[in-house]
Amino acid sequence: MKPVTETPQPAAISRAFLYQIIRDFFRQRQVLEVETPLLSVAGNTDPAIESFHTADDPPKWLRTSPEFFHKRLLAEQGFDLFEIGKVFRRGESGPRHNPEFSLLEWYRLDYTLDELMQEVAQLLHAVYAGFGQRLRTPVFWRYDDVFQQYTGLSALSAPLRTLQDACLKTGYQGEPLSRDACLDLLFSLRVQPELEKSRAVFVSHYPASQAALAQIDANDPRQALRFECFVDGMELANGYQELTDAAEQARRFAADINTRKQRGLPPVPMDRQLLSALETGLPECSGVALGLDRLLMLVTGASHIQDVLWFPWEKA
């Protein structure tokens, strides 16, 4: 008799199981699952993110994240919520990027950044346990500390020229980079690969220039109440203690739109409905987005995002 040859299971087959664990986790914590639109009249103004839009006049924008809808819901309804859904970012393709990908996003009323990081760690432990694996206890870094640890430079106070020189040493080729681009390059190439393996590594208090939609730290205005979570050097989640100030949000949108103009990027309409929701009053809350394809890669040991997708971009 011939031995039965086992065909290895595609990693994509585990997605349903992953989502089951996540839904159980939030049901136990009484966080409500919601479903919000993929298409919106408003887009994401972030100059580092490019969007797809429809050919309608005016166009509808495919969301790059469900966060604006979630904040409008929080302002109108005021309950803890989560969503598992697709988001779209043009031009992002690589071993860890697919232009269409799945995000888990959730919001917790009255949570501080610390409390939300703890909950992210608990979710990751539940997921790993579900897959019969163990994560070691999480570690928590502040951005400037971890940056100094692995680059020898302070993200907050090193002169721009010093950061640019450090970029050249890593093999950067091109026009001198802006301060934030230097930080992104050095963090991606020098810090991220060095982060401890087999555990969630949280990096919080990003430089204020990278606040995105986070509150500025009242104790130190050079820093923002933003965190990211990394596992095995892979960027997995990005969270904020959410900005609730409508005027400040409008200023950041306007600054984004201005930057897009300067860089010759296509214009994107800001979300005025979000601004009016903030004016009505967004409750104090923290929220986080977590990449589900990457989480699936981690628990199945896949090395390329294509391995966890039935139909990657090139075949879609």
Place this chain on the structure above:
Amino acid sequence: MATYSTNEFRSGLKLLLDGDPYTIIENEFVKPGKGQAFNRVKLRNLKTGRVLEKTFKSGESVEVADVMEREMEYLYTDGEFYHFMDPSNYEQFEAPASAVGDNAKWLKEQAVCTVVLWNNVPLIVEPPNFVELKIVETDPGVRGDTSGGGGKPATLETGAVVRVPLFVPEGEIIKVDTRSGEYVGRVKS
């Protein structure tokens, strides 16, 4: 000046950096969720063979190196240059010894080689993966020994020395893998 944008980057593409031609070995898209996108590229310098890593801002353009590969027939060497001909149009090229390097030992007239041209001058000459060459000198064959174990050196008509099994005699034509320099088998005539 022809250029490639980083989103056209893929392995095998030829770029001109600081005046030298490079080929892309690996291209990786690196981007923090909320930050600047980069292309991290592993490149081989086609002149020196050295491999290095460079990072470009995504969306930037890089000059194209006028490098192409053509199949050419090896004609002869005059001691200084190796002469090749493109059989499709009979165009002839002179390759300096530096372009041929150690591969000279596999070159026999009419061998079809891959010649990498940079600005129309041969930069690298790759011999065929397999060549069939005659043994001009080796110790006498050992009858009955077909095990292939051990082996002995054999000098080929082009000057290359390869290890062959003990039973293979002088005058035999053998097939050799030029990438490993290893004996593959006897060629039945």
